[in-house]
Amino acid sequence: MWFPRLASNRVLRGCPSEAPFALIHKEANAERLYCLNDAAHSLGLYRGMNLADARALCPDLRSRPARPDLDARFLDVLRRWAMRYCPWVGREGADGLVLDVTGSAHLWGGEAAMLEDMRAVMARTGVALRLGVGATRGAAWARAHYGEDADLAQLPVAALRIGAETVTALQRLGLRSIGAVQGAARAPLARRFGPELLLRLDQAMGAVPEPITPEAEPPQYATRMTLPEPIGLVADVMGVTQRLLEPLCAKLRAQHMGARRLLLTLRRVDQASQQVDLRLAAPMRDTARILPLFQRGIDTIEAGFGIDMIRLEAVLVEPLAVQQIGHVDHGNDRLNDLITRIGTRIGLENIQRFQPADSHIPEHSFLIVPAAHSPSASGWHAPRPRPITLFPPEPIMAKGAEPPARFRWRRMSFSTGRAVGPERIAPEWWFENPAWASGLRDYWKVDTREGRRLWLFYTPQSPGWYVHGEFA
Amino acid sequence: MARAGAIWVREAWLAGQLLPQGAMTYLDPTNLLVARPNSQTDALAVAEEALKDGALPFVVLEITRPLNLREGRRLQLAAKAGGTTGLCIIPEGMGSNAAETRWRATPVFDPMREDSTLMRWEIIKNKTGTVGVWYVHWDPQTNRLHVVPPVGLQPGSAGLPE
Structure with missing residues (x-):
């Protein structure tokens, strides 16, 4: 099965129109025609033509950008449709399907009836279709592209699925049809064109097998x-x-x-x-x-x-x-x-766990990650005592580099019973962190006579005292 | 406590948070989960679910408004069904009548030790016993609580602080 106008058929199915139409694909910095409809083709445009030239030939040409990904999906849809004819369906290039109808043609009343059904369905759908039936995959491809009922030996050499240079060279040698190539001596051909040509020839004739790879359906859960x-x-x-x-x-x-x-x-x-x-x-x-x-x-x-x-x-x-x-x-x-x-009640991402992080900044020394998507991590260590709760720094009124003897915090007054410190923590200069814009911090653990054990810090570069956490 | 896990239920809007490095003296942060529900109703539902399930033997719930009798009783029954321990951190004076025990824990200044975690634990409600006061101290080496005599009555001290 060959769909000669797959891409433009796909687009035109959405907005049927008889006017000249082409899909544009940008290749090598030039906009070229990627696929065109029959009306555009009859005006002398061809695939791979420059868009500017095409516009000169046909000023009312309508064009759209090509979407090869959508074309591939459309071909996949067609592939699934083709599985109604036989279970063994594979892709053939970007715009063809290959079906192994051996043993399933009789279910449709013979090959001819089956092809008739395919043609009827595709004509209703509005997708151009060329069919080729052959004993081998190569023969079917040749007939689909170069004449549906032709004798294989009469078809041009291009029907052998070979490169354009090889085709030109063969024609220069006078080998214009497959039959002529078949009749020529094999050794000089192999010497001149490499094994590719003879492999394609043998595949078309059935001397070398060429399997069809059917695509597995992705499992549907x-x-x-x-x-x-x-x-x-x-x-x-x-x-x-x-x-x-x-x-x-x-x-x-x-x-x-x-x-x-x-x-x-x-x-x-x-x-x-x-x-x-x-x-x-x-x-x-x-x-x-x-x-x-x-x-x-x-x-x-x-x-x-x-x-x-x-x-x-x-x-x-x-x-x-x-x-x-x-x-x-x-x-x-x-x-x-x-x-x-x-x-299910509060959202899976609201159940969190801690993971250690590599930073000496207290706020950054751990990560909070959703428990469902990350494993529990060990490797916790605290070289210095750390408070059990941490809150955003709350300023207190105090002066000097030593912890104040008396201070007020959260409308309570405290007197310092014992102060342990300082522990100097420098900001991570390689990160922009507004919370640490005040520079160095000297942390003190202050045991108040009232009982609360607080984590205070002093910022020597812009003097001030803050409460940052509380110990148990 | 070292091996078992815990879940800490704390409403999302509350500022401040647990610092795992600080908590590791008391429990391993590896096994600690934190749930951040949006409202207290959700928090109670999460706590009830966790208590009933029993996969985590320890559930901590922070509340911001008083529990009514029905809510407290449901948590109580869930804890009984799951065989788990629930701890509800309540603001002063917001206790639930359904609670088995209620404690008031206040830190106490300890002039003797620098790394002290001395606290005064006062049981202010007990359905099955009497009330009382203990002074406790956490020993990080053995992971145990030690009951110690009150400050001021320890050997070598002058007298009660007040």
Whole structure:
């Protein structure tokens, strides 16, 4: 199957028009025609032509930028459509499909009927189609591109899928058709053109096999169930969810994947649909563990007149290797379940854990990371005593480099019982940090006679005293 | 406490935070989770869920408005179901009637030791016993609390500070 105007057909399906039309692709700093429709072709334009030249020939040419990525997706859609004819469908270049119809043509009443059906469907769809049938892949390609019912030996040498230079050189030698090349002596041809030409020739003739690589469908992690009678009880919905989860989890297990985010869509009798979004703290594929996590989401569903269709989809999956069951406890699984349950209420990113960071600035000596997406990290160390709570620095009235004997903080008055320090911490000059714009800090641990143990600092470069934290 | 984990439930708008390097004397920050719910209702729900589950044996909840009897009782029942310890940090005078015990912890100045963590722990409500006062000191070497005599009554001191 060859789609000679795949790209322009794709665009023109959205806005049908008989006027000359072309898609433009920028190559080597020049805008060139990438694909054009029949009207433009009949005016003498051709693929690869400069856009300025084309405009000179055809002033009312309509053009659009080409989107090769969308073309590839459209070809993929066509590939899936072609699987109705046979299960063995592969791509052929950027604008063709190759089908191995051996053994499936009789289902359509013979090859001719099958081709007729393909042509009819594509004509309705508005996509130009050229078909070629052959005993080999090369022969089918040659017929699709250079004459559908022609004898292979009569076709020009370009039908052998060889480069333009080789074609020109062969024509100069007087070898204009495939039959002529076949009749020529092989050794001089191989010496002159390399193995490529003879390989293509043998592939077209069937002397060398050329397999078709069918593309595997990406696994779809979704299940659904349509119910004959609408349901409305929470227990019933949970039951259906369980029956949907089981095949989904079996599929995930077969693919060695785990679901990270599940979406349960419930359609009501009145066509309104509601969704339950479940984000998991760890990839999972265990029905018994996932099901209870849906409880909270399903409780909030408004059933109305009843639910008659439920669809469950794993929106986000992650690889999850099979793990050996050992004597170790499953505390981690329980913890992940708990994080998921709490996460459905307050958001998964609001459950955090600490990770050590490499900085001597107290505020930057740790990272706060979402617990669901990062492992717990050890390696904590504190060479000097640190307060247990830290707050933004709160200024106090005091003078001098020594800790004040008396001070007021948060409308309470304190007298210093013992001061330990100073510990000088310099700002990280390689970072712009407005909080440390006041320069060096001399930290003191001040035990007040009133009992509170505070972490004070003095900034010698712009004198002032601040309270930064509190010890236990 | 060294091996087990804990979850600290603290509303997101509260300023100030736990410094893991400071907390590591008392518990390993590796196993510490922090939940930042948006409102106290969410905070209570998180605390109840964590208490009931029992995956983490220790739950700390900071509240900003008094608990009513129903909320306090639910937390109490959840803790019983999960076999976990819940600790609710309350502002002065906001205790819940459902609590099993209520303590007032105040730091005390200790003239003897530089790295002191001396505190006065006063039990001001106890459903199953009497109230009392202890002076306690954390020993970082053994990870244990030591009950010590009050300042001023220790050997070598002059008298009560007041």
